[in-house]
Amino acid sequence: MTTTVHGYPRIGPDRELKRACEAYWAGRCGPADLDAVGARLRRAAWEAYAAAGIDEMPSNTFSYYDHMLDTAVLFGAVPGRFGRPAEGEDRGAELDRYFAMARGARDTAPLEMTKWFDTNYHYLVPELSPHTAFRLAGGKPLAEYTQAKGLGYETRPVLVGPLTFLLLSKPAAGAPDGWSPLELLEGLLPAYAELLRVLRAAGAQGVQLDEPVLATDAGRAAVAGFERAYRELGALDDRPEITVAAYFGPVGTQVLEAFKRTGAERIALDLVSGPEAADELAAVSGLGDKALVAGVVDGRNVWRTDMRAALSRLGPLLGLAREVVVGTSCSLLHVPVDLDAETDMDPALRARLAFARQKLDEVALLGRALSDPEGAAAELERARTAPPEPEGFRNPRVRARLEALGPQAPERARGGRRGGGDAPHYLPTTTIGSFPQTEDIRKARAEHRSGAIGGEEYERRMRAEIDKVIALQEDIGLDVLVHGEPERNDMVQYFAERLGGYTTTAKGWVQSYGSRCVRPPILFGDVHRPEPITVRWTTYAQSRTDKPVKGMLTGPVTMLAWSFVRDDQPLADTARQVALALRDEVADLEREGIRHIQVDEAALRELLPLRAADRPAYLDWAVGAFRLATSGVGERTRIHTHMCYSEFGDIVGAIEALDADVASVEAARSHMELVGDLDRAGYRRGIGPGVYDIHAPRVPTADEIEAALRTALRAVDPERLWVNPDCGLKTRGYPEVEPALRNMVEAARRVRADLTG
Numbered sequence: 106m107t108t109t110v111h112g113y114p115r116i117g118p119d120r121e122l123k124r125a126c127e128a129y130w131a132g133r134c135g136p137a138d139l140d141a142v143g144a145r146l147r148r149a150a151w152e153a154y155a156a157a158g159i160d161e162m163p164s165n166t167f168s169y170y171d172h173m174l175d176t177a178v179l180f181g182a183v184p185g186r187f188g189r190p191a192e193g194e195d196r197g198a199e200l201d202r203y204f205a206m207a208r209g210a211r212d213t214a215p216l217e218m219t220k221w222f223d224t225n226y227h228y229l230v231p232e233l234s235p236h237t238a239f240r241l242a243g244g245k246p247l248a249e250y251t252q253a254k255g256l257g258y259e260t261r262p263v264l265v266g267p268l269t270f271l272l273l274s275k276p277a278a279g280a281p282d283g284w285s286p287l288e289l290l291e292g293l294l295p296a297y298a299e300l301l302r303v304l305r306a307a308g309a310q311g312v313q314l315d316e317p318v319l320a321t322d323a324g325r326a327a328v329a330g331f332e333r334a335y336r337e338l339g340a341l342d343d344r345p346e347i348t349v350a351a352y353f354g355p356v357g358t359q360v361l362e363a364f365k366r367t368g369a370e371r372i373a374l375d376l377v378s379g380p381e382a383a384d385e386l387a388a389v390s391g392l393g394d395k396a397l398v399a400g401v402v403d404g405r406n407v408w409r410t411d412m413r414a415a416l417s418r419l420g421p422l423l424g425l426a427r428e429v430v431v432g433t434s435c436s437l438l439h440v441p442v443d444l445d446a447e448t449d450m451d452p453a454l455r456a457r458l459a460f461a462r463q464k465l466d467e468v469a470l471l472g473r474a475l476s477d478p479e480g481a482a483a484e485l486e487r488a489r490t491a492p493p494e495p496e497g498f499r500n501p502r503v504r505a506r507l508e509a510l511g512p513q514a515p516e517r518a519r520g521g522r523r524g525g526g527d528a529p530h531y532l533p534t535t536t537i538g539s540f541p542q543t544e545d546i547r548k549a550r551a552e553h554r555s556g557a558i559g560g561e562e563y564e565r566r567m568r569a570e571i572d573k574v575i576a577l578q579e580d581i582g583l584d585v586l587v588h589g590e591p592e593r594n595d596m597v598q599y600f601a602e603r604l605g606g607y608t609t610t611a612k613g614w615v616q617s618y619g620s621r622c623v624r625p626p627i628l629f630g631d632v633h634r635p636e637p638i639t640v641r642w643t644t645y646a647q648s649r650t651d652k653p654v655k656g657m658l659t660g661p662v663t664m665l666a667w668s669f670v671r672d673d674q675p676l677a678d679t680a681r682q683v684a685l686a687l688r689d690e691v692a693d694l695e696r697e698g699i700r701h702i703q704v705d706e707a708a709l710r711e712l713l714p715l716r717a718a719d720r721p722a723y724l725d726w727a728v729g730a731f732r733l734a735t736s737g738v739g740e741r742t743r744i745h746t747h748m749c750y751s752e753f754g755d756i757v758g759a760i761e762a763l764d765a766d767v768a769s770v771e772a773a774r775s776h777m778e779l780v781g782d783l784d785r786a787g788y789r790r791g792i793g794p795g796v797y798d799i800h801a802p803r804v805p806t807a808d809e810i811e812a813a814l815r816t817a818l819r820a821v822d823p824e825r826l827w828v829n830p831d832c833g834l835k836t837r838g839y840p841e842v843e844p845a846l847r848n849m850v851e852a853a854r855r856v857r858a859d860l861t862g
């Protein structure tokens with residue numbers, strides 16, 4: 106039985122990629138140093154596959170920033186503002202253009218960044234127009250294939266497939282209305298064909314074309330384009346074997362039927378994300394003479410694979426394809442590198458986990474179990490032994506409290522609430538919560554962790570930071586202040602570290618975008634709050650000012666979306682447990698006199714199921730959890746919420762149903778169009794459309810913010826309009842933040858002056 110995986114974490118066991126990229130950007134190392142790190146990281150992945158005994162290894166799963174960006178560059182889809190490659194340009198110039206597309210350059214805006222399906226990974230959105238002329242313009246897949254070959258590894262280059270590439274791209278500014286990048290399919294296929302020929306000529310026996318878009322409604326609807334693409338690529342005579350990889354959900358029988366009519370040899374399916382995939386295979390009477398890569402080891406979560414369940418899932422598939430290859434459900438990009446680094450973890454919990462390296466062993470073991478059941482029997486038995494229950498797994502008190510509350514979220518007390526609440530004037534100004542996480546703050550935290558400074562000294566430094574942030578906000582003239590979140594390493598991890606039922610990792614980093622990583626906590630048991638979490642920081646900040654300070658919490662959906670969550674009960678049940686803990690925190694903040702409380706649901710949109718049919722049920726529990734967290738407050742307390750991404754079309758009803766007083770949302774990049782969209786869709790609460798984009802390092806002028814506010818006022822009445830940036834300021838520096846906020850306050854003043862006459 107053959108085994109394979111879709112890909113491996115790129116960042117390295119110690120975030121070597123982050124350090125190398127950031128050193129390169131800062132001019133602390135050159136292109137050769139960066140490339141040497143890249144080569145080492147790729148080699149380490151192949152060595153890990155080899156050590157585990159994975160038969161078929163992937164290549165071209167590495168990236169300096171993102172694989173969609175790599176694909177755009179590979180096929181020459183580089184927008185003109187980034188310049189053209191000069192004849193004989195050096196590696197530095199090539200890398201600088203690549204990173205300019207990712208991060209922007211002096212006067213050049215980067216490509217837009219957005220979420221990769223329903224994960225916390227972000228990709229860069231290629232900009233295409235009817236004039237885009239694709240050609241094979243880069244050599245990355247070949248170079249990685251050749252590097253592996255030189256090391257003695259035969260690999261299968263992995264590429265983003267044409268359908269996914271086009272459907273995830275966006276029309277460039279100026280493209281005709283109603284034009285879709287999918288119209289470029291015909292022009293794109295020859296470039297793929299050329300690439301397949303080149304790889305074949307270099308010796309590649311197989312390639313993998315990733316088509317996760319097939320798990321979405323849009324991908325399924327494009328089944329004709331899918332069939333056409335793989336008929337055409339399948340018909341090439343000089344090509345490697347083609348594996349089409351669909352993951353993140355079932356693809357439906359139409360796609361499977363279409364696949365069978367193409368010349369592609371294999372399809373990789375995700376058997377973890379839903380049981381439907383196996384039923385669908387049976388419904389189309391199997392794959393005939395084509396092979397199946399059966400993704401039974403979860404590439405997105407950290408729980409050890411239940412071998413018995415995986416084997417019983419594999420059994421019935423064996424008759425449904427010419428050959429079955431055992432694999433992961435998707436790339437291991439989404440899980441941390443190595444569980445062995447977690448030396449301080451409760452052994453009972455660790456025994457339940459598998460990170461990327463451990464998942465390789467699981468795939469290999471499943472392969473052995475199928476080809477040599479007797480030989481693998483002892484090993485399987487060991488893998489099957491149920492580990493003891495970790496401490497904190499069950500909490501009867503939490504269960505009893507939720508039971509007593511009943512299934513309905515309690516209603517919030519209603520008064521004469523309006524969006525603006527008791528704001529001092531029209532267009533109140535505020536921020537989203539975090540202020541820059543400076544070197545000093547991170548250093549204090551590192552010193553505290555290592556024991557170099559004690560808890561009191563750490564608290565003292567954080568309070569000094571809060572003093573600074575409060576004084577700065579007063580000086581700038583903001584209306585609703587924040588404490589700046591200096592004490593938080595991350596908005597999810599911070600709370601997870603202080604809630605029962607959660608554990609955090611020491612080195613479990615996962616790439617979020619580019620060099621930015623997160624350490625998703627692990628929610629393994631019943632969640633409860635042993636003691637107040639934010640109250641003393643918020644009340645301290647409030648004690649330093651007469652202006653209202655907004656308390657800042659991370660909402661239940663986001664606490665789940667950015668964690669690895671137990672899979673032994675519905676997400677909805679787990680969300681209610683988190684919500685209950687937050688409800689107590691909200692009550693404590695209110696009791697201590699905090700009048701504005703923001704509950705961030707940055708990931709509300711992200712967890713939205715890929716298929717429309719599954720959405721109402723999700724929104725129902727997501728909204729219910731938010732209301733459970735927030736509905737305990739009295740009439741005079743203002744509940745705020747924040748969401749970072751602007752594709753709200755599908756969830757406006759849910760945003761209204763949250764029953765928050767104000768929602769701050771990303772709008773700068775959509776030029777405030779969102780405000781009108783929300784209004785037309787029936788949103789009637791306060792709205793704080795982000796008036797500038799905090800993701801870019803530039804300082805917005807007061808004029809442009811004023812213009813943005815005036816645009817917003819065309820769609821919403823002034824009582825409902827709040828003024829704020831589009832997300833937290835933690836990734837920025839004070840030299841940008843301070844003038845940007847001053848300009849924001851100035852812009853609000855100008856518009857307000859007109860409104861009050």
Ligand SMILES: Nc1nc2c(c(=O)[nH]1)N[C@@H](CNc1ccc(C(=O)N[C@@H](CCC(=O)N[C@@H](CCC(=O)N[C@@H](CCC(=O)O)C(=O)O)C(=O)O)C(=O)O)cc1)CN2
Binds near residue numbers: 548595617
């Ligand atoms: N979980 C999560 N997902 C999210 C977001 C978010 O805020 N949180 N925002 C959106 C965008 N994503 C983002 C993801 C990461 C970062 C980010 O800045 N990450 C930091 C790490 C943040 C962190 O955990 N910092 C810790 C630990 C920092 C660290 O690197 N420590 C060193 C040692 C410290 C030293 O000696 O300097 C280590 O552990 O090795 C702290 O501040 O305490 C980074 O990659 O640099 C920003 C945005 C969407 N998804």
Ligand SMILES: [Zn+2]
Binds near residue numbers: 537749831832
């Ligand atoms: Zn945000």
